[in-house]
Amino acid sequence: xxxxxxxxxxxxxxxxxxxxxxxxxxxxxxxxxxxxxxxxxxxxxxxxxxxxxxxxxxxxxxxxxxxxxxxxxxxxxxxxxxxxxxxxxxxxxxxxxxxxxxxxxxxxxxxxxxxxxxxxxxxxxxxxxxxxxxxxxxxxxxxxxxxxxxxxxxxxxxxxxxxxxxxxxxxxxxxxxxxxxxxxxxxxxxxxxxxxxxxxxxxxxxxxxxxxxxxxxxxxxxxxxxxxxxxxxxxxxxxxxxxxxxxxxxxxxxxxxxxxxxxxxxxxxxxxxxxxxxxxxxxxxxxxxxxxxxxxxx
Ligand code: NAP
Numbered sequence: 001x002x003x004x005x006x007x008x009x010x011x012x013x014x015x016x017x018x019x020x021x022x023x024x025x026x027x028x029x030x031x032x033x034x035x036x037x038x039x040x041x042x043x044x045x046x047x048x049x050x051x052x053x054x055x056x057x058x059x060x061x062x063x064x065x066x067x068x069x070x071x072x073x074x075x076x077x078x079x080x081x082x083x084x085x086x087x088x089x090x091x092x093x094x095x096x097x098x099x100x101x102x103x104x105x106x107x108x109x110x111x112x113x114x115x116x117x118x119x120x121x122x123x124x125x126x127x128x129x130x131x132x133x134x135x136x137x138x139x140x141x142x143x144x145x146x147x148x149x150x151x152x153x154x155x156x157x158x159x160x161x162x163x164x165x166x167x168x169x170x171x172x173x174x175x176x177x178x179x180x181x182x183x184x185x186x187x188x189x190x191x192x193x194x195x196x197x198x199x200x201x202x203x204x205x206x207x208x209x210x211x212x213x214x215x216x217x218x219x220x221x222x223x224x225x226x227x228x229x230x231x232x233x234x235x236x237x238x239x240x241x242x243x244x245x246x247x248x249x250x251x252x253x254x255x256x257x258x259x260x261x262x263x264x265x266x267x268x269x270x271x272x273x274x275x276x277x278x279x280x281x282x283x284x285x286x287x288x289x290x291x292x293x294x295x296x297x298x
Pocket of ligand 1: 139233
């Protein structure tokens with residue numbers, strides 16, 4: 001790989017959020033740019049909560065940035081500050097990628113978390129559609145994108161969360177966006193009542209994430225539904241306790257690295273107009289995760 005010289009022609013993108021110091025995205029995107037021979041760079045853009053998100057976005061436009069990923073805690077707050085949003089942002093209710101038009105300076109918001117999750121399911125040949133009965137554990141930003149994607153595919157979705165009102169809020173939001181979506185919410189205490197006939201279980205909580213790698217969001221007392229696929233959106237560690245539990249019970253388990261890579265690949269393609277080197281992006285992330293077990297958002 002030849003890294004293009006940083007000069008007046010260098011095109012800039014980055015990740016805007018707080019904290020972003022431990023993000024894998026700069027490693028992933030800079031490796032992709034170098035592999036493709038593009039004179040582009042991806043930089044961390046830390047913006048402290050309470051500081052001016054609007055000014056930060058306008059600053060990116062003024063500095064000629066081509067776009068950015070938007071991460072925690074700005075995925076919802078950024079939406080009203082954008083010039084336009086895609087349908088995915090509307091149905092998820094969160095933005096994770098912006099593209100800045102080089103000529104007009106207008107900012108378009110999109111959501112590649114949803115498409116990244118769906119692309120990784122497809123890559124792993126996990127079927128989704130009207131025969132899918134999915135349980136999503138958690139009701140935060142990731143759960144919202146995953147639920148929207150699964151509902152769009154025609155799946156029946158149950159969101160299971162410790163705080164049931166948060167799960168109900170996602171259900172209410174999705175019901176307001178679709179005609180007759182097949183989605184409902186239950187409390188984590190009622191997991192055993194809904195678990196038995198699920199064929200896809202998705203962890204969208206941080207339970208099991210480094211450094212708490214011996215924790216799992218799936219209670220030992222609840223049997224896994226036979227034949228289900230378990231998808232853990234966590235990618236640090238690459239194999240979580242939930243994945244180990246599922247495999248021990250004879251289930252197939254898939255980790256969340258592919259979701260990270262595919263959401264990044266979509267953003268890369270939106271910014272550069274070129275096909276993303278997905279295999280390179282995945283490989284550098286795997287290497288970084290094997291060498292470095294620091295916690296942090298992507
Ligand atoms: P979030 O908005 O903070 O939501 C976290 C959810 O997990 C909340 O619903 C919370 O429940 C629940 N939760 C937290 N701790 C829990 C515990 N000890 N027991 C039970 N439930 C608990 O976080 P997020 O942005 O959705 O991210 C969630 C995870 O998804 C992250 O940790 C990350 O690993 C993963 N993720 C992966 C990707 C990817 O590309 N692979 C992308 C995004 C996120 P309450 O509502 O009760 O507080």
